[in-house]
Amino acid sequence: MTDTGLGSLTTVHAIAAPRGYGAWRRLLRHRSFVIGSSIILLLTLAAVLAPLISPVDPSAMRVRFRFRPPSQAFWFGTDMFGRDVFTRVLYGARVSLFVGFAVCVVSGLCSAILGVIAAQFRRLDGAIMRLMDALMSFPAILLALGIAAALGPRVSSVIIALTVAYIPAGVRIVRAAALTVREMDFVQAAQVSGASSLRIVLRHILPNCLSPLLVHLTFIFAYAMLAEAALSFLGVGIQPPIASWGNIIAEGRDYATEAWWVMLFPGIAISLAALSLNLLGDALGDMLDPRLKGGE
Amino acid sequence: MEEVALIRIVAVKFLQAVPVILIISILAFLLLSLLPGDPALIIAGEQASPAAVEQVRRQLGLDRSFLEQLGIWLFNLAQGNFGSSLVLNQSVLSAVAERLPVTLSLAALSISFTIPVGVLLGSVAAYFRRTWIDSAVMTVALLGVSIPAFWIAILGVILFSVQLGWVPSSGFTPISQGVGPWFASLALPALILSLFQIGFLARMTRSAMLDVLGQDYIRTARAKGLSEWRTVGKHALRNALILIITATGILLSAAIGGSVIIEQVFALPGIGRMVVQAILARDYPLVQGTMLILGFTFVMINLIVDILYTLADPRVRHD
Amino acid sequence: MIMPLLSVRNLTVQFRVDSGWVTAVDDVSLDVGEGDCVGIVGESGSGKSVTALSILQLHQRATTRIPSGTITYQGQDLLRERGSTMRRIRGSEIAMIFQDPMSSLNPVLTIADQISETLRQHQGLTGVAARKRVVELLGLVRIPDATRRADDYPHRLSGGMRQRVMIAMAIACKPRLLIADEPTTALDVTIQAQILELLRDLRKELKMSVMLISHDLGVIAEFAQSVIVMYAGRVVEEAPVAQLFRRPVHPYTVGLIAAVPKLDSDAPRLATIAGRIPGPQEIIVGCRFSPRCALVQPRCRDEPPLMQPVSDGQSARCPPRILVLGERHG
Numbered sequence A: 001m002t003d004t005g006l007g008s009l010t011t012v013h014a015i016a017a018p019r020g021y022g023a024w025r026r027l028l029r030h031r032s033f034v035i036g037s038s039i040i041l042l043l044t045l046a047a048v049l050a051p052l053i054s055p056v057d058p059s060a061m062r063v064r065f066r067f068r069p070p071s072q073a074f075w076f077g078t079d080m081f082g083r084d085v086f087t088r089v090l091y092g093a094r095v096s097l098f099v100g101f102a103v104c105v106v107s108g109l110c111s112a113i114l115g116v117i118a119a120q121f122r123r124l125d126g127a128i129m130r131l132m133d134a135l136m137s138f139p140a141i142l143l144a145l146g147i148a149a150a151l152g153p154r155v156s157s158v159i160i161a162l163t164v165a166y167i168p169a170g171v172r173i174v175r176a177a178a179l180t181v182r183e184m185d186f187v188q189a190a191q192v193s194g195a196s197s198l199r200i201v202l203r204h205i206l207p208n209c210l211s212p213l214l215v216h217l218t219f220i221f222a223y224a225m226l227a228e229a230a231l232s233f234l235g236v237g238i239q240p241p242i243a244s245w246g247n248i249i250a251e252g253r254d255y256a257t258e259a260w261w262v263m264l265f266p267g268i269a270i271s272l273a274a275l276s277l278n279l280l281g282d283a284l285g286d287m288l289d290p291r292l293k294g295g296e
Numbered sequence B: 001m002e003e004v005a006l007i008r009i010v011a012v013k014f015l016q017a018v019p020v021i022l023i024i025s026i027l028a029f030l031l032l033s034l035l036p037g038d039p040a041l042i043i044a045g046e047q048a049s050p051a052a053v054e055q056v057r058r059q060l061g062l063d064r065s066f067l068e069q070l071g072i073w074l075f076n077l078a079q080g081n082f083g084s085s086l087v088l089n090q091s092v093l094s095a096v097a098e099r100l101p102v103t104l105s106l107a108a109l110s111i112s113f114t115i116p117v118g119v120l121l122g123s124v125a126a127y128f129r130r131t132w133i134d135s136a137v138m139t140v141a142l143l144g145v146s147i148p149a150f151w152i153a154i155l156g157v158i159l160f161s162v163q164l165g166w167v168p169s170s171g172f173t174p175i176s177q178g179v180g181p182w183f184a185s186l187a188l189p190a191l192i193l194s195l196f197q198i199g200f201l202a203r204m205t206r207s208a209m210l211d212v213l214g215q216d217y218i219r220t221a222r223a224k225g226l227s228e229w230r231t232v233g234k235h236a237l238r239n240a241l242i243l244i245i246t247a248t249g250i251l252l253s254a255a256i257g258g259s260v261i262i263e264q265v266f267a268l269p270g271i272g273r274m275v276v277q278a279i280l281a282r283d284y285p286l287v288q289g290t291m292l293i294l295g296f297t298f299v300m301i302n303l304i305v306d307i308l309y310t311l312a313d314p315r316v317r318h319d
Numbered sequence C: 001m002i003m004p005l006l007s008v009r010n011l012t013v014q015f016r017v018d019s020g021w022v023t024a025v026d027d028v029s030l031d032v033g034e035g036d037c038v039g040i041v042g043e044s045g046s047g048k049s050v051t052a053l054s055i056l057q058l059h060q061r062a063t064t065r066i067p068s069g070t071i072t073y074q075g076q077d078l079l080r081e082r083g084s085t086m087r088r089i090r091g092s093e094i095a096m097i098f099q100d101p102m103s104s105l106n107p108v109l110t111i112a113d114q115i116s117e118t119l120r121q122h123q124g125l126t127g128v129a130a131r132k133r134v135v136e137l138l139g140l141v142r143i144p145d146a147t148r149r150a151d152d153y154p155h156r157l158s159g160g161m162r163q164r165v166m167i168a169m170a171i172a173c174k175p176r177l178l179i180a181d182e183p184t185t186a187l188d189v190t191i192q193a194q195i196l197e198l199l200r201d202l203r204k205e206l207k208m209s210v211m212l213i214s215h216d217l218g219v220i221a222e223f224a225q226s227v228i229v230m231y232a233g234r235v236v237e238e239a240p241v242a243q244l245f246r247r248p249v250h251p252y253t254v255g256l257i258a259a260v261p262k263l264d265s266d267a268p269r270l271a272t273i274a275g276r277i278p279g280p281q282e283i284i285v286g287c288r289f290s291p292r293c294a295l296v297q298p299r300c301r302d303e304p305p306l307m308q309p310v311s312d313g314q315s316a317r318c319p320p321r322i323l324v325l326g327e328r329h330g
């Protein structure tokens, strides 16, 4: 309800702000985006290049070097087996980032497919959404705990467990977006002009659901990394000797008062990773969701 | 007429919950069949004698057909039988009931920290948007949702129990032994449990408040000459609270989920700790039954939240 | 000379945008005398609402600044006032109603609640006394079945009824000045006429001054005694209504008058001014109307024109036209 001044009778409609103009530049000016993406890029780089950055074997036990505090030789100190904590944190980043990324991709794909099906085929909507309600009735970490326990302590079970736990929220988001887009003029027009429903879904509906899903998945990335760490900490996730941030902390916990460094650094690493992803999610949300942008 | 509409809304929500409860029951049943290989063997342990494995198989009804098993499972559930623990010599229901006060105390205490602090922080940040106050508050909230609870819990124990000696480092004191000791045994765990939730709620409140503060009726309230306090505290917050009600289900879910981890760190004998121990001891029926009870509880909580939402918003209530 | 109730002098309002500050209202001056009814007209985006909101300082503090100007109400400079003084004036001395009655009422509070809030704030009325006054006010704005309506939530009312509630709220404390910002724009034509009639009656009854803002010169002509024409943040012409219609000076005013639908004419099409109003961030040297002006001359694009008196009570910001008209009449 805006006032319909005289101007609107003539040309105002035709002149809209050029869309997408400078979107990338705006993103680069967004402080949260720059900080968030820099940290996550650095962490990814460190994880990928782990063997180059630290040529030591992360599981190599050298009892002579037990519980060395942080120093020139051992940046983050050593643990009860004399393993280098810095190296283990680097290798832990590989596991955490991989789990987070895999959960994102798999749950993103499942959410997109299920969400669009629920929105497009109304007969399946009830069934899909009740299933999602059921999955959502378990606290995510508990659901993941149950599934991971049933599937056995492996990287793949952690990924499957977290994927199942985070699918329902994604499905809801995609479905809501798809339902909104479906009602929009250009989709209705495409329908009237006889486009096939597959074509409508692929060309119109899906692309318009992607930005809310992308924002959501950025947060899921962070949640999944935190949850993986928690599962591994509880002993249900990644098992030693494979280093994961969660199980390094679990191992360091018993010596936390004397050898504080063993549990301190992996904790900082998780926090930093989750923080950067949350910042990134906030920035993307700001940029891609016009409703949120209007609120600023 | 209004009451009729309200009753109808509530009835519809109840009806929608029925299939969800059924699906949860089946999902919990399927959890056991996820176990790779022979569940009886896994549960009894690799070293168990064939007779012991057979014993477990019969006890769990695994010698029957799949559909028969499902039927028995649902039949038992309908009678309030959630199975029994293999290790504890207890039915799941009584095991859960025994540990409920711990988990409930922890969750309730953390929620009672969370809601006032989270709503206040979020509202302040929204009101002072784009100032240093906003940045400071939102940084704290961001840390809250980013720092893993189990890690900060260990740091908290080192600082407050080991170094300062303010609170016991682990264990639970029932409220029957005095409110003071009870509170002392839960204060730190509850506080740490609420950090994530406070962060979450503050972020959610801020965006709800930003939405509301930009509305025309806020300008109307100011144009009437109302104080900022009344404008924000009454006109804006009431509208924002409706949006925030929907978050309480997520908050409770996060509180229970988080308590699984926190109970483990602080050795609190609650449901979460029981589940983790059951998993490590391969007491799958206990895991299954507990998950199911929690699932049912959350269906109910979500139902109540939904109904509260309906009651709180006159627009939904009447239409 | 007697002092007007409200006097705005050289008001400039700027907004912060990505690239700095833009000027939405530029050097605006206007007076509202005791009992007067002043109309402000101009296309959407010409700065009418911004002007009105800055009188009560209802704009967003963080992104707005007022680098120059004074707003004098009964001898008091409102721009120097903050906090409690402004709050005492808002709603009791100067009240305001807005364009969209759908969104201007709080959806989660009852109508009685929202009206009695004003009464409590300024007159200390509570309980039964407030309730009685609320019903009385709802009757005054001709809402049928006022006792029952008072307990309704806004969404149960139609747009016209909601605007009546807004008016009831505004007149609750008998303000000296009512600012009505496009009060009928969101409403159907028939409802529009009823609301205008209600405002006209209330103005007489309560002896209040009214500042009526509209993009529709037809509405202004029916209601106001004097008119201020705004374009792109500036006042381009002001005159008594009759004078303005008889002898419009500024080409923009001429265009606006041509656009008023004539009831006796068969032609259904409205004449419109070609082109589009510039936004505050668009830089136009000289007269801001020159890109759309049919009578544009080279000098119009060189320097911004000044406001010049034309005749008694009429002045305009268009030196070339004033010159031509002056020669023709003089």
Ligand SMILES: Nc1ncnc2c1ncn2[C@@H]1O[C@H](COP(=O)(O)OP(=O)(O)O)[C@@H](O)[C@H]1O
Binding pocket: A003, C015, C016, C024, C042, C043, C044, C045, C046, C047, C048, C049, C050, C051, C060, C063, C279, C280
């Ligand atoms: N808060 C704001 N921030 C930036 N620009 C604004 C703001 N409010 C209004 N404007 C701009 O100021 C100009 C005048 O607006 P307004 O006074 O609402 O016009 P109208 O005459 O239609 O009431 C418009 O171009 C509008 O876009």
Ligand SMILES: [Mg+2]
Binding pocket: A003, C045, C048, C049, C050, C181, C182
């Ligand atoms: Mg306006």
